[in-house]
Amino acid sequence: MKEKSAQFRVIENKSLEVSGSFEIFNAKGELLKSEGPIYLCRCGLSENKPFCDGKHKNSGFTG
Amino acid sequence: MEDPRNRQYTNDEITVFWKPAKCVHATTCFRELIEVFNPGRRPWVDMSAASTQRIIEVTDKCPTDAIVWKYNKDLSENELQASTSTSEEVNPETLSTDPETKPAKVTIMKDGPIVVEGEFKVIDSNGNELKSMIMTSFCRCGGSHSMPYCDGRHRKIGFNDKK
Ligand code: FES
Ligand code: FES
Numbered sequence: 001m002k003e004k005s006a007q008f009r010v011i012e013n014k015s016l017e018v019s020g021s022f023e024i025f026n027a028k029g030e031l032l033k034s035e036g037p038i039y040l041c042r043c044g045l046s047e048n049k050p051f052c053d054g055k056h057k058n059s060g061f062t063g
Numbered sequence: 064m065e066d067p068r069n070r071q072y073t074n075d076e077i078t079v080f081w082k083p084a085k086c087v088h089a090t091t092c093f094r095e096l097i098e099v100f101n102p103g104r105r106p107w108v109d110m111s112a113a114s115t116q117r118i119i120e121v122t123d124k125c126p127t128d129a130i131v132w133k134y135n136k137d138l139s140e141n142e143l144q145a146s147t148s149t150s151e152e153v154n155p156e157t158l159s160t161d162p163e164t165k166p167a168k169v170t171i172m173k174d175g176p177i178v179v180e181g182e183f184k185v186i187d188s189n190g191n192e193l194k195s196m197i198m199t200s201f202c203r204c205g206g207s208h209s210m211p212y213c214d215g216r217h218r219k220i221g222f223n224d225k226k
Contacts, residue, residue, distance in 0.1 A: 005182045006167035008201070010211045012188035016177065016201055021166040027173035034166065040177055044205030049224050050171040063202070063210030 013062050015039040015052035024050075071145055074110040078142065079122055079132045081108065086129035088180050088198055094172065096121040096215075100130075103199050103212040174222050176200040176213035187211075 006022040018024070019036035026032055032050075039052040043061035046053045068083045092100035098112035099121070110118065122132045133142070167181035178200045185193045188211075200213040204222035207214045 005184065006169075006179075007184050007186065008179065009186040010188045010201075016211065018169065020183070022169055022183070023166045024169040024171065026171050032171070040171075040201075040203070042201065042203060042205065042211065044203065044222055050177070050203065061205050063205070063207070 010042075011039075014042070014056050016042050026050075070106075070108075071142070072106065072108040072110050073135065074115060074118075075135070076115045077119065077132050077134055078138060079108060079110065079118065079130055081130050083129070085127045087127050089126050090178055090180075090198075091124050091126065092121055092130060093200065094175070094178070095124065097176075097200070097213055098215045101212075101214065103209070171203070172200075174224055175203070175217050177203050 004020040006018065006020040009017040009019075011017060017037050017039055019038075022036065023034045024032045024038070040050050041048075041052045041056070042063065043052075043056040043059055045055040045059055045061070047055065066082065066084050070081045072079045072081070093102060096113055096117065099109055099118055101107055101109070119132055122130050125131075165181055167179055167183040170178045170180075172178055178198075180198045182197075185199070187193055201211050202213045202217070204213075204217035204220060206216040206220045206222065208216065
């Protein structure tokens with residue numbers, strides 16, 4: 001079966017949900033994850049970057 | 064024959080030429096100067112967003128010469144004419160790649176955005192599906208003024224992965 005193409009869902013005032021067929025690398029080119037769904041931090045505040053750890057809550061982040 | 068997708072962008076000193084056929088999405092241009100080269104925007108090149116010197120510097124780093132530049136005074140007659148014509152805009156996002164579904168490649172840039180290349184779709188915060196793209200970069204610093212995409216502000220606000 002052909003895998004579903006990757007999907008990026010912007011969750012309002014929160015993270016970015018990544019699902020489908022994807023591979024995530026860090027800046028050094030090391031593979032971090034290839035199975036979803038995963039949630040990437042968009043607010044800049046997570047202490048577990050690049051993943052969301054809930055810190056967007058009550059931070060006033062909008063977008 | 065000239066590729067009809069070729070584009071050129073001008074300020075009062077230089078003209079930057081973009082040849083999509085040569086673009087291999089090295090992402091050098093927008094990693095270094097997203098204010099000028101922003102694949103999430105149309106037109107994707109904004110010649111007013113940085114100094115001529117800086118645009119030359121970054122243009123010269125393109126590994127495949129998909130972007131090159133010339134002084135306006137050195138333009139040929141044809142090139143001069145093309146500068147003033149307007150036609151439908153393409154950009155690195157809308158270029159087609161191989162038909163086969165490959166996993167989208169997602170790269171977390173150091174102190175910068177989430178860069179996505181390949182086959183993928185984007186759903187906005189209202190649940191609308193945006194046109195499929197070939198390449199884009201999402202803001203990760205929380206500071207962009209054109210959410211959800213990176214507009215280069217991570218540098219101005221000193222976004223740091225360690226914090
Ligand atoms: S988006 Fe959830 S911690 Fe940043
Ligand atoms: S990561 Fe570039 S503006 Fe936020």
